[in-house]
Every structure is written in C-alpha cells, then in structure tokens.
Amino acid sequence: xxxxxxxxxxxxxxxxxxxxxxxxxxxxxxxxxxxxxxxxxxxxxxxxxxxxxxxxxxxxxxxxxxxxxxxxxxxxxxxxxxxxxxxxxxxxxxxxxxxxxxxxxxxxxxxxxxxxxxxxxxxxxxxxxxxxxxxxxxxxxxxxxxxxxxxxxxxxxxxxxxxxxxxxxxxxxxxxxxxxxxxxxxxxxxxxxxxxxxxxxxxxxxxxxxxxxxxxxxxxxxxxxxxxxxxxxx
Amino acid sequence: xxxxxxxxxxxxxxxxxxxxxxxxxxxxxxxxxxxxxxxxxxxxxxxxxxxxxxxxxxxxxxxxxxxxxxxxxxxxxxxxxxxxxxxxxxxxxxxxxxxxxxxxxxxxxxxxxxxxxxxxxxxxxxxxxxxxxxxxxxxxxxxxxxxxxxxxxxxxxxxxxxxxxxxxxxxxxxxxxxxxxxxxxxxxxxxxxxxxxxxxxxxxxxxxxxxxxxxxxxxxxxxxxxxxxxxxxxxxxxxxxxxxxxxxxxxxxxxxxxxxxxxxxxxxxxxxxxxxxxxxxxxxxxxxxxxxxxxxxxxxxxxxxxxxxxxxxxxxxxxxxxxxx
Numbered sequence: 001x002x003x004x005x006x007x008x009x010x011x012x013x014x015x016x017x018x019x020x021x022x023x024x025x026x027x028x029x030x031x032x033x034x035x036x037x038x039x040x041x042x043x044x045x046x047x048x049x050x051x052x053x054x055x056x057x058x059x060x061x062x063x064x065x066x067x068x069x070x071x072x073x074x075x076x077x078x079x080x081x082x083x084x085x086x087x088x089x090x091x092x093x094x095x096x097x098x099x100x101x102x103x104x105x106x107x108x109x110x111x112x113x114x115x116x117x118x119x120x121x122x123x124x125x126x127x128x129x130x131x132x133x134x135x136x137x138x139x140x141x142x143x144x145x146x147x148x149x150x151x152x153x154x155x156x157x158x159x160x161x162x163x164x165x166x167x168x169x170x171x172x173x174x175x176x177x178x179x180x181x182x183x184x185x186x187x188x189x190x191x192x193x194x195x196x197x198x199x200x201x202x203x204x205x206x207x208x209x210x211x212x213x214x215x216x217x218x219x220x221x222x223x224x225x226x227x228x229x230x231x232x233x234x
Numbered sequence: 235x236x237x238x239x240x241x242x243x244x245x246x247x248x249x250x251x252x253x254x255x256x257x258x259x260x261x262x263x264x265x266x267x268x269x270x271x272x273x274x275x276x277x278x279x280x281x282x283x284x285x286x287x288x289x290x291x292x293x294x295x296x297x298x299x300x301x302x303x304x305x306x307x308x309x310x311x312x313x314x315x316x317x318x319x320x321x322x323x324x325x326x327x328x329x330x331x332x333x334x335x336x337x338x339x340x341x342x343x344x345x346x347x348x349x350x351x352x353x354x355x356x357x358x359x360x361x362x363x364x365x366x367x368x369x370x371x372x373x374x375x376x377x378x379x380x381x382x383x384x385x386x387x388x389x390x391x392x393x394x395x396x397x398x399x400x401x402x403x404x405x406x407x408x409x410x411x412x413x414x415x416x417x418x419x420x421x422x423x424x425x426x427x428x429x430x431x432x433x434x435x436x437x438x439x440x441x442x443x444x445x446x447x448x449x450x451x452x453x454x455x456x457x458x459x460x461x462x463x464x465x466x467x468x469x470x471x472x473x474x475x476x477x478x479x480x481x482x483x484x485x486x487x488x489x490x491x492x493x494x495x496x497x498x499x500x501x502x503x504x505x506x507x508x509x510x511x512x513x514x515x516x517x518x519x520x521x522x523x524x525x526x527x528x529x530x531x532x533x534x535x536x537x538x539x540x541x542x543x544x545x546x547x548x549x550x551x552x553x554x555x556x557x558x559x
Contacts, residue, residue: 022297023292024292047391047394066436120425135456138485141484203479209515210474210493210495211474212311213497216311218364222505223499223503225403225503226396
C-alpha cells in the first residue's frame with residue numbers, strides 16, 4: 001500500500017512539474033514543490049547526522065579498523081555543532097545589539113567562520129590538489145600505445161596538449177601563412193571545436209533521450225526499483 | 235513528490251539540447267558547451283525570464299517547440315513500450331559494463347571483500363542520482379544472492395534514505411532480508427572533498443573487490459577511480475557528466491557512457507516494456523538524426539550561393555523559427 005502511495009505521489013508531482021513550465025497557471029505549484037523538496041531535505045539531514053553519529057560511535061566502541069578516524073570524525077562533528085549552535089565568538093548584530101545571539105553564525109570573526117576558513121578550506125584544497133597527481137597517473141595509463149586506437153588517442157592528446165602550450169606555438173610558428181592550419185595551436189583548436197564538440201553533442205543528445213526514457217519509466221511506474229522494489233518492474 | 239520533481243524538471247532541461255540540435259545552426263552558443271550544467275543553467279535563465287514576464291495566456295509563449303519535442307519523444311518511447319508489452323521481439327545489444335556486474339559481485343564473494351557503491355554526490359533532485367539508485371537496487375539484489383556485503387557511502391541524507399529503501403527491497407526480493415544491514419548505507423558529508431577523503435580512506439583500509447560509481451560526479455571522479463585502481467578493485471562507472479567520462483574511461487575497467495547509464499536499470503531488469511522504452515529512445519534518436527541531416531543540407535545549400543540558395547535559406551530560417559531557435 002505504501003509503495004502505491006509513494007508511486008502515486010511521485011507520478012502526480014512529476015507530471016505537475018513537467019507541465020508547470022508550459023502553463024503559467026501551474027508555475028506557482030512548481031515553485032511550491034521545490035520548497036517542499038528543501039523542507040524534506042532539511043528533515044532528512046537529521047537522519048543523516050544520526051546515521052553519522054551511530055555508525056562512528058559503534059566503530060569506536062568495537063575498535064574496528066580505522067576507529068581512530070571515526071573518533072576524529074565524532075570529535076569534529078561535536079565541536080562544529082557546538083560552535084555553530086552556540087554561535088561562539090559571533091559579533092553582536094548592530095541592528096539588534098540588545099539581543100544575544102542575533103549575529104550570523106558565520107559572521108567574520110566568529111569561531112565557525114574561523115573553522116571554515118582555516119581548517120576546512122585548506123583541507124579541501126589539499127584534496128583538490130591531489131587531483132593533479134591522479135591526472136598524471138591516469139594519463140600515463142591511458143596514453144600507452146598498446147593498440148591502434150590507443151595510438152590515435154596518444155597522437156591526438158599530444159597535439160592538443162602541445163598546441164595549448166608556448167612550446168607548440170614556438171615549434172610551428174614558422175609555418176607559412178598558407179599552411180597556418182597545420183600550426184599546433186590551430187590544429188589543437190580544430191580538434192577541440194570539430195571532433196570533440198561533435199562527440200560531446202552526440203553524447204548529450206543520447207543523455208537527453210535517456211533522461212526522457214528514464215523519467216517516463218519512473219513516472220509511469222514501469223521501473224520501480226528506485227523505491228526498493230527489488231529491481232522489479234510493473 | 236521530491237523524486238518526481240527532479241525527474242521531470244531535469245527531463246525538461248535535457249530536452250533543450252535536442253531542440254538545439256534540430257535547429258543545427260540556430261543555437262550554436264548553447265551546444266558549444268558540452269557541460270550539461272551550463273545547459274541546465276541556460277534553461278533556468280529562460281524559465282526565470284518567462285516567470286518574470288507578466289502573461290495572461292494559457293500556454294507559456296515560446297515553449298511550444300519544447301512541448302512538441304517532449305511529446306514526440308515520449309510518444310515514441312510509449313509506442314515501443316506498448317509494442318514490447320504486446321510481445322514484439324526486441325534486440326538489445328550487449329553492454330559489457332552491465333554484463334560485468336555479476337562477475338564483479340562474484341569476485342567480491344570469492345575474495346571475501348565488500349562491494350562499494352557510490353551513487354554520485356548530488357541529491358535526489360538530480361536524475362543521475364535517481365538512475366544510480368535504480369542500478370543500486372539491481373547490484374544489491376546480486377550481492378544478496380551471492381552473499382556478498384555491500385557498502386554505500388552517500389553524500390546526501392535523502393540519498394541515504396532512498397538507497398536504504400532500494401537495498402532493503404532488493405534483499406527482501408532475494409529472500410535474504412536477514413543479511414540486510416542498514417548501517418552499511420550511511421551518510422558521510424555534503425562537502426565534496428570531505429566525502430572523497432572519507433571514501434578514499436575506506437577504500438584503502440577495507441580494499442573492496444568491486445567498486446561501482448553510478449551517478450553525478452565532478453572533480454572527485456578521478457580521485458575515487460584512481461584510488462580504486464590502486465587497490466586492484468574491478469571498477470564499473472556510469473555517469474551523464476560528459477566532462478568526467480574521460481577520467482572514468484581512463485581509470486575504470488568498464489564505463490557506461492551517458493545514455494548507457496540511463497538505460498542500465500532497464501537492461502538489468504530485462505523486462506519487455508523497459509526494453510521497449512530503450513527501442514523507443516532509439517526511434518527518437520533517428521528523428522533527431524534526420525532533423526540534423528536536414529538542417530545540415532539546407533544550411534549548406536543556403537551557403538553555396540546557388541540560384542536556389544535564397545529560397546532554401548528562407549526554408550532553413552523558417553525551420554529554425556519553428557524549432558524555437
């Protein structure tokens with residue numbers, strides 16, 4: 001019964017959202033649905049936080065592999081929660097000077113803003129910086145000339161990479177005007193604008209049609225696996 | 235309600251490139267961007283303009299081409315679904331990435347290591363996340379049948395709830411509800427790189443034998459896939475983010491590219507009407523290809539400076555106008 005209700009809600013709301021861009025009278029309904037989504041997401045966040053605490057507490061309790069990380073997670077979670085909810089170090093709001101805790105939790109100078117700026121941002125930047133090394137190792141494997149296709153990929157990558165550096169401009173800068181199309185920077189641009197764009201557009205058209213088909217399957221209740229029907233269909 | 239909203243709004247957004255391709259030359263600036271996010275942003279801007287403009291008409295002006303494109307595409311898909319339901323035989327090419335799901339889960343069972351499934355880092359209002367959850371239910375059913383363990387870290391609370399529902403349903407369907415562990419599907423953080431750090435650490439410590447990346451990914455895709463590669467896991471990825479596809483292709487054993495990812499659930503279910511929807515999708519693709527060819531021929535003739543070029547140019551402009559570009 002619950003599955004039928006869930007399916008009906010999804011189908012009706014989905015159809016409303018599908019039609020709302022086309023009928024001005026339905027636009028407000030579409031906007032309301034977005035607000036409802038935000039409310040549900042906010043409620044679900046409590047479940048998420050509960051799951052985080054439960055899983056990590058049990059890991060610490062059992063002394064599982066990597067329980068130290070779980071402990072650090074719990075510690076950071078508690079500190080951030082206390083600092084955020086307690087608005088520690090938040091400067092008073094000039095508009096409501098007499099009211100305590102009227103300032104924004106992430107106002108400049110607050111402990112929350114300090115944590116964000118001096119702990120979270122550097123850590124996330126560090127993770128992002130690792131990407132450069134991962135790109136290098138992935139490129140090393142991808143560009144190994146093991147067969148004809150891989151050789152084609154290697155050659156194309158070589159032209160595009162070189163064409164986007166000064167070395168490429170310098171190497172083929174001496175080509176006469178009538179052969180300017182063979183300069184590496186122009187070849188690189190040609191590959192990106194013609195071959196790459198054409199391939200990307202083909203993928204995007206496929207995705208657009210795939211999204212439509214997936215949406216229809218779900219809205220019509222043919223594919224119910226998203227709500228736990230065990231991979232079944234109608 | 236939430237899920238329905240995400241599906242349809244994304245479907246409407248994704249139809250824009252279809253129209254743009256039909257118009258061939260008229261929407262160059264939109265198609266020049268291969269990133270679906272930019273296209274979605276373009277649609278949002280258009281929507282916002284339409285909302286802001288005072289109107290008394292029953293139908294939003296300028297949306298007719300989009301409506302026609304949705305109706306034609308949906309019509310094709312529904313028609314093929316009905317044909318399949320009526321018993322028409324449908325050929326579906328093999329998709330190695332999806333055929334490898336069973337092998338990957340079997341390998342996990344043999345090695346006594348878990349299966350790791352990541353449904354992207356976006357919320358349930360993203361169609362890719364919904365598609366990832368549908369694939370998860372099939373993978374979870376296989377893990378239940380093979381007595382393997384599945385780990386599903388999520389970066390959104392709502393996705394965690396949806397994933398729990400899907401996995402619970404799959405274990406129930408496989409008759410292994412006793413093996414279902416809700417704590418294996420857990421929330422990590424909304425923070426992109428915080429999530430990556432946690433999952434990468436888990437991968438290095440627990441060394442899952444199979445890793446599935448099915449959903450919407452951004453810069454974290456390569457970090458996850460390379461970490462998985464370094465621990466020797468068999469990796470199957472699927473995304474509709476065209477900018478992340480090269481990373482998955484380079485680092486994973488199998489990759490579902492764009493529409494293959496959207497078709498994964500239908501392919502794995504093997505249900506006739508779902509297979510029919512894929513055929514309908516192909517029929518719509520033929521229509522798009524025909525319109526592209528027509529546009530290319532007309533645009534070429536118009537540019538050739540022939541005696542007929544002016545008339546052809548007028549036809550071409552009319553076609554572009556009719557398609558809303």
